[in-house]
Amino acid sequence: MSALKTKSSYAYIPGVxxxxxxxxxxxxxxxxxxRFEEPVKLDEGFARIKAHLESIGRPLDAFCACELRSPAPFTEAGFRTFNEAYSSVLVDWGIMEGEDNPVARSNVCPEVAPPSEPSFHAFCYTVPAAGVGPTFVVAGSGEAREGQGTYRDNTVRFGETTPDAIAEKADYVLGEMERRMSFFGAGWADTTAAQLYTVHPIHAFLESEIVRRGAARHGLTWHYNRPPVKDLEYEMDCRRILTERVLLVG
Structure with a gap:
């Protein structure tokens, strides 16, 4: 990845x-x-996000990150098709130009009671503020190197789910979180929340890798979810955000 790029009210790490x-x-x-009280289907979610931004006097390009929930992991081809539809809205909103997408994202799949179609779980946006210190969102990462070709060819211990394989995948993802935070001059000590997505046991390395590394300094939110692409097994994201709210649905 190259150096940080900027939008009107935030900087971003160029990705895919x-x-x-x-x-x-x-x-x-x-x-x-x-965060929505319950997942909101994608089209309705975009409409609700737009309405929320308008209600607080913020432009559409204040939208800077989101968390999605999908019914089940995609094939690589299916993931590309989904991403093209999703990103078309960002183009319409004037946020995305070409394939340069500034919006950070996590997209995971609940193992139990998944939504019937891709939905919004949460979203982030910028607001004018002074004297509050840095705030950031690190996008979700699974155990695959992004933008390097197929997931099959770039995934740590592809197809393996033994305890030592999951631990190795976790180590890679923790390192990727740290690498991404370093773009903002930040580390685990700066985070206010960390989220983990896997259906595999983590207890064998919870203390040695996650807790001792500082990734659970405010606890750890473990979602019993799978990453968005078939054969990925472990994902995390993290953030430093000082104001969070729940939006009622209905």
Whole structure:
């Protein structure tokens, strides 16, 4: 990945077409997070996000990150098709140009009671703020190197789910979180939340890798979800956000 790029109210780590690797608020702004009470289908979610931004007097390009929930892991071809539809809205909103997507994202698949179609779980946006310090969102990463070709050819211990394989995958993902945070001059000590997505046991390395590394300094939110592409097994994201809210649905 290259150096940080900027939008009007935040900087981002250039990533792949479907998302950036992370965002950080520009000086004079802060990132806030809103979570829907229940997942909201994609089209309705975009409409609700637009309405929320309008209600607080923020432009569409204040939208900087989101968390999605999908029915089941995609094939690589299916993931590309989904990403093309998703990113078309960002183009319409004037946020995305070409394949340069500044919006950070996580997209995971609940193993139990999944949504019937891709849906929004949460989203982030910038607001004017002074004196609050840095805020950032690191996008979700599984155990595959992004933008290097097929997932099959770039996944740590592809197809393996033994305890030592999951631990190796986790070590890679933790390192990727740290690498992405380093773009913002940040580390685990700066985070306010960390989220983990896997259906595999983590207890064997929870203390030695996650806790001792500092990734659970405020606890760890473990979602019993799978990453968005078949044969990926472990994903994380993290953030420093000082204002979070829940939006009622209905």
């Amino acid at each position: 077409m479907q998302y950036s690797a992370g965002v950080a608020a520009a000086d004079g702004f802060a990132i806030e997070r809103a």
